[in-house]
Amino acid sequence: MRLSGLALVLVTVLVAGLGGGAGSAWAGGPNRPVLPPAWSWPPSKQLQARGTACLGRLDAAGLRWVKGARTKKVATPITLPVFELGGVAWRSRIGASSLMDCFLAEALLVHAAPALHGLGVRTVVFGSIYKFRNVSGKRLLSRHALGLAMDIYSFITEDGVEHVVEKAYPRGDVVLRDIERALIATHGFRNVLTPATDPGEHDDHFHIEALTPLDHVATPAPQRRLPARLALELPAAWP
Numbered sequence: 001m002r003l004s005g006l007a008l009v010l011v012t013v014l015v016a017g018l019g020g021g022a023g024s025a026w027a028g029g030p031n032r033p034v035l036p037p038a039w040s041w042p043p044s045k046q047l048q049a050r051g052t053a054c055l056g057r058l059d060a061a062g063l064r065w066v067k068g069a070r071t072k073k074v075a076t077p078i079t080l081p082v083f084e085l086g087g088v089a090w091r092s093r094i095g096a097s098s099l100m101d102c103f104l105a106e107a108l109l110v111h112a113a114p115a116l117h118g119l120g121v122r123t124v125v126f127g128s129i130y131k132f133r134n135v136s137g138k139r140l141l142s143r144h145a146l147g148l149a150m151d152i153y154s155f156i157t158e159d160g161v162e163h164v165v166e167k168a169y170p171r172g173d174v175v176l177r178d179i180e181r182a183l184i185a186t187h188g189f190r191n192v193l194t195p196a197t198d199p200g201e202h203d204d205h206f207h208i209e210a211l212t213p214l215d216h217v218a219t220p221a222p223q224r225r226l227p228a229r230l231a232l233e234l235p236a237a238w239p
């Protein structure tokens with residue numbers, strides 16, 4: 001009796017642990033994990049397959065990419081010899097490499113570029129993409145370390161005006177506010193941080209990070225109580 005009682009307690013704890021872990025892993029908000037569920041290093045076979053599929057979609061879209069050097073924590077590293085997507089040119093103000101994970105390239109191509117082009121943006125001036133570091137002030141790996149995030153300092157519109165986040169955003173620059181809203185509305189980004197949403201760390205740039213298939217698969221409510229590795233076996237709604 002005592003043994004079965006103990007077993008019941010253990011099962012209860014185990015189930016509660018799984019449920020709690022799954023809940024916190026898939027819920028939004030400040031406690032969500034900084035890494036996609038089951039993101040692994042070195043990349044698992046499944047993650048590699050996702051990366052290969054992503055590259056196939058870039059090919060299908062006619063985007064020229066080059067395999068990037070093996071880079072710590074970047075599952076599918078690529079560079080873009082011509083960093084121009086959907087009529088929008090991207091350049092780094094510090095000459096940083098375009099090395100990124102395929103999922104970021106795809107998010108920029110499919111989500112960011114059409115939204116930005118529609119608002120008249122022709123050039124995006126970013127700082128860097130890949131940086132192996134933690135989230136500022138936290139012991140959590142930044143998505144820059146996965147090649148999934150980009151910091152943008154200004155946007156140049158077709159009239160030649162450069163909308164610099166640090167100067168123009170506090171003055172209520174309409175273009176920057178529209179860009180912020182449009183990027184969020186694409187739902188292609190897990191996070192869009194701006195001077196409004198994170199004035200402490202993002203007072204002079206927009207931080208955008210790609211939503212990956214691994215984020216997306218884990219989202220549907222019916223799967224919430226499954227461990228992440230099981231959820232990943234389920235069909236993805238993402239392309």
Ligand SMILES: [Zn+2]
Pocket residue numbers: 144149150151207208
């Ligand atoms: Zn950033």
